[in-house]
Amino acid sequence: MSEQRRDMNAAWLDAVKWNSEGLVPAIAQEADGGMVLTLAWMNRDALALTAESGLAHYWSRSRKRLWRKGEKSGNEQRVRDIRLDCDNDAVLLLVEQRGGIACHTGRHLCFYQRLEDGHWRVVEPVLKDPRTIYAEK
Amino acid sequence: MSEQRRDMNAAWLDAVKWNSEGLVPAIAQEADGGMVLTLAWMNRDALALTAESGLAHYWSRSRKRLWRKGEKSGNEQRVRDIRLDCDNDAVLLLVEQRGGIACHTGRHLCFYQRLEDGHWRVVEPVLKDPRTIYAEK
Numbered sequence: 001m002s003e004q005r006r007d008m009n010a011a012w013l014d015a016v017k018w019n020s021e022g023l024v025p026a027i028a029q030e031a032d033g034g035m036v037l038t039l040a041w042m043n044r045d046a047l048a049l050t051a052e053s054g055l056a057h058y059w060s061r062s063r064k065r066l067w068r069k070g071e072k073s074g075n076e077q078r079v080r081d082i083r084l085d086c087d088n089d090a091v092l093l094l095v096e097q098r099g100g101i102a103c104h105t106g107r108h109l110c111f112y113q114r115l116e117d118g119h120w121r122v123v124e125p126v127l128k129d130p131r132t133i134y135a136e137k
Numbered sequence: 138m139s140e141q142r143r144d145m146n147a148a149w150l151d152a153v154k155w156n157s158e159g160l161v162p163a164i165a166q167e168a169d170g171g172m173v174l175t176l177a178w179m180n181r182d183a184l185a186l187t188a189e190s191g192l193a194h195y196w197s198r199s200r201k202r203l204w205r206k207g208e209k210s211g212n213e214q215r216v217r218d219i220r221l222d223c224d225n226d227a228v229l230l231l232v233e234q235r236g237g238i239a240c241h242t243g244r245h246l247c248f249y250q251r252l253e254d255g256h257w258r259v260v261e262p263v264l265k266d267p268r269t270i271y272a273e274k
Contacts, residue, residue, distance in 0.1 A: 012255055025162050025227075027173060034171025036164060039227040051252060083248035084257055086240050090162075090176040092248040103223050111220035111229040115188060118149055120221055 013044055017089040023059055026091040028069075028102065031080045037102035037109045040069075042091060047082075054079050056093055073133045075099040106130045150181055154226040160196055163228040165206075165239065168217045174239035174246045177206075179228060184219075191216050193230055210270045212236040243267045 007013075016024055022044065028037045040058040042050070045066055049057040056069040056077035070076030081094035103110045105126060112124035144150075153161055159181065165174045177195040179187070182203055186194040193206040193214035207213030218231035240247040242263060249261035 007255075010255060012252060012257055015257055025176060027164055027176065029171075029173055034166075036166055036173065036229055039162060039164065039222060039229075082252040084250040084252070085176060085247040086242050086244075086249065087247075088250075090247075092173055092176075105223050107223075110222040110224075111227075112223065113221040113225075115149060115219040115221070118144075118147055120149055120152055 008044065008048055010048070013048060015088055016044075016047065016084065016091075017087065018044065019089070021061075023061075024089055024091055026056075026058065026093060028056060028077055028093045028095050028097075031094040031096055035109055036111060037077075037095070037097060039110070047091065050079055050093070051082060056095060070098060073099070073101070073104075075101050075133070077102070101127055101133070104130060104133075106133055145181065145185055147185070150185060152225055153181075153184065153221065153228075154224065155181065156226070158198075160198075161226055161228055163193075163195065163230060165193060165214055165230045165232050165234075168231040168233055172246055173248060174214075174232070174234060176247070184228065187216055187230070188219060193232060207235060210236070210238070210241075212238050212270070214239070238264055238270070241267060241270075243270055 018024060023041045026040050026042045041061055043059040046057040046059050056079055058067050060067045076098045077095040079093050079095050083092040100108055106128040107124045107126055112122055113120040114123040155161060160178045163177050163179045178198055180196040183194040183196050193216055195204050197204045213235045214232040216230050216232050220229040237245055243265040244261045244263055249259055250257040251260040
């Protein structure tokens, strides 16, 4: 992805239909292999910073703060492509997932529960103990 | 996907963290090829019906009604797999997209705008005129 200059007043940011909380859902998909890793949320700052830096930034709804993916774990997402949908209210990022771990549980991806016979069954292994991932450095 | 019996009180439906409007975002990804087609929304009924019927059902926020994908266009999504994420607040469907058109604009997928040099550029062709897709039958 070519680097975009950050301009918080940019028309491309205005084109996005932010919800009543100023957010849009953002899907992160692996550029190679195509696995859907996560669904997170972005505010205007997060999307602008993502475009400027080439690294995925999100808005944490629980912590109510901007957050660079991998800032603690090191598992950054380098962004190759930013897409917007037909209604302008959902974003798709094509990313390279550093460390191969996108999920805070230590799994490759967050969608690791599969509906089987009326139960959610865990179908992806933990690749790294989260206590190791988030240990103080 | 094995068929699930519909039980609106089922524990697997309770496990989902519905938002304040009773919805979760649902990503539809092509089972073959891995393209991310759409992001739509589901309420409890939509998810239960999807699991029961094996066809994707969503909640239309604009029309405020339950909707079976393809009910007008014929472009159904046959669901092979239903996944839930680590926070239980996002769903991923692996689908077979009938007709090869997921978007109401007549494109293969909804994420057809790509950020290039500070502009959203349309990068996917219209495969079928929407007026033909939604013509009265």
